[in-house]
Amino acid sequence: MSTARPPFAIAALAAIAVAFFALPLAGLVYRVSWQTALSDLLTPEALDALRLSLVVSMAATVLGLLLGVPLAWFYARVIFPGRNVVRALTTLPMVLPPVVGGVALLAAFGRRGLAGEWLDAGFGLRIPFTTAATVMAATFVSMPFLVLTVEAGIRSVDRRYEEAARTLGASQWRIFRQVTLPLVAPSLFAGAVLCWARALGEFGATITFAGNLPGVTQTLPLAVYLAMETRPEVAILLSLVLLLVSLAVLVALRDRYLRLD
C-alpha cells in the first residue's frame, strides 16, 4: 500500500460518495423519535409486518435452497443443450425491475393466468394476494443470488474428491450429499444469506402479485411505504430496523465469505 498523500480531487470526490451513503443513514437516525420508539415498534401493525417478513424471507430461503442448490449443481456439472439460455432465464430476476416480475407472476399464477386458471379450475387454488404469493414473489427475486453463488462454489470444488468417493463405491446422490455439499458449505451459507437479505427487502413483485394486506402479505418494506403517508415516525423506525439487519448481514459476510478486500 502506498502511504503517499492521495490527490485532492480524488479524495474530495470519494468523500462526497461516502457522504452520499452516510447522510441518509444519519438522517434516519436523526429523525427517529426515540421517546416513542418502543411503543411504535410494538404496535400490532409493525409487529405483524416484522413477523411476516421473517416468515416470508426464511420460507423463500428454504425454497431457494431446496430448488436452487440442485439447479446450481446442474449448471456446474451437467452440460446440456441450451444451458446458457436456461441460465439466463433463471438469472433474469436479478436485473428485472421487481414490479415487472410481479406482473409476470400474475400473468402466470393469477386467476386468468397461464397456470393460475388451471390451478383454480382443477384444485380451487388461488395464489394471488395470499402469504404463499408473498413467498413466491420473494423467492422469484432472491433465488438467483443463491444459484449463482452456489454454482460458483460447486465449480471451484476439486472434482477429484468426487472421483475418490466414486472409487469408494459412492453413488452420485451420496457424493452430492456427503462430499460436494459439505465442500461448498461456505458458498451455501453465503448464498443463503444473500438470498435471505434480498427476500427481506422485496417490495415491487410482492405488492404487484400479493398485494398489501396487513398480516397476510404486508411485509416490512410494504408497511414502511404505507406508513410514510400516515405515521412517518413508524416508517422511519421500521426503515432503521431493515437497514440495521442489512448492515449486519454485510458485516457478517464480508469477513468470512464475500472477500470484498
Added chain:
Amino acid sequence: MLLADVQLQLGSLDLAVALRAEPGEVVAVLGPNGAGKTTLLRAIAGLTPIRSGSVVLDGVVLEDTATRTYVPTERRPIGVVFQNYLLFPHLSALDNIAFGLRARGRGRDAHVVARRWLERMDLAAYENAKPAALSGGQAQRIALARALATDPRLLLLDEPLAALDATARVNVRRDLKRDLTQFEGIRILVTHDPLEAIALADRLVILEDGRVLQSGTATEVTQRPRSRYVADLVGLNLMRGHAGAGHIAIEGGGTLAAMDSTEGEVFAVVHPRNVALYRSQPEGTPRNVWSGRITALDRQGDRVRVTVGGAPRLVAEVTPAAVQELQLAEGGQVWVSLKAAEVEVYPA
C-alpha cells in the same frame, strides 16, 4: 489376475498399454511426467474412458469396448490411493475410512471396522483428527486404510510418496512396503522415482509416451536396460546387502563403505556415472577400490555401459573416448573406484 489392454487419446497423450498383473504381485509403472501413468490407472479404475480395449480383473470383465461392457467406477472392486491422497477435508480420519464401508452398504459396523484399520495403522489416537491436522505420512496411511477397508481385489497407488518431503519419505516408504505386504490382492503403483519403484515393487513396467518400453524384475531392468532411455531412468547398480558399522556386506560377495548409518538389511544403490574406472590401482580418497574383469560393453547413444564382474559386480557408465583411451575390452582387467558418499542406502 488383472489383464488390462488400454488404448485411448487424451490431449497430446496417445496411450496404448497392455498390462498384466498376477495375484499377490506388486507392479510399479515407472516413467516420467506425462508418460501416461496416471491416465493408465484412471482408465483401469474406470475414471477415464478408453477408446478401445478391455479391463478384466479375476475373470470379471470390468470394461470391454468390443462388447460395450462398462462397469462404473463405484462398482469396481478397486481401491485407489490418489496422489495428494484426497482425504475428504470435512471428515475425521475415522469417517474418511468409514466412508467406503457406508457407501458399500456396511453402515452398521462401519465405525468398528474403520477403528480396526486405524489401530492397524498405529493411528488410533487420530480418530477425530481432520486431514488438515495430519502429517503427510499419516494422511498417506489413512488414505491407504480408506482404500483397503472395502476389501478391493486390486489396489492402485498414484505417486504414493510424491507429496512427502525427503526426510519423511524414507520412513513412509518403509511403512508402505510393510503395509503393502499385508494386502494380498494385486497392487499397482505409479511413480516417476526409480528408487521408489525398486524399493516397493516386484516388477517394473517402464512407460514412456504412452508405450511400455520394458518390463521385468527390478534386477532385470536395472542390469539390462534395453534402451538408452531406460538406462538413464533406471539403469542403476542395485545391490542387496547387510549394513553395519559403515559397511555393507553385499549379497553375492564384496563390501562397500557408505556414509549412511542405516543398519540391517538394505538396498545399496550406485549410479553408474559415479563409478570411475582405472587401468592401474588408483590412490586417492575414494574408500571403495577393487578390481575386476570386464564382462560386457554396451554402447548406448553417447555413453558406454561397462559391466565389471568383480565383488561386487557393478556397471560403470563412461564416454566412448574413455573406452578408447583406457583400451577397455571384454575380458580385460580394470580397477573400480567409488566414493562412499555416492553409495545410497535404503532399508530393504
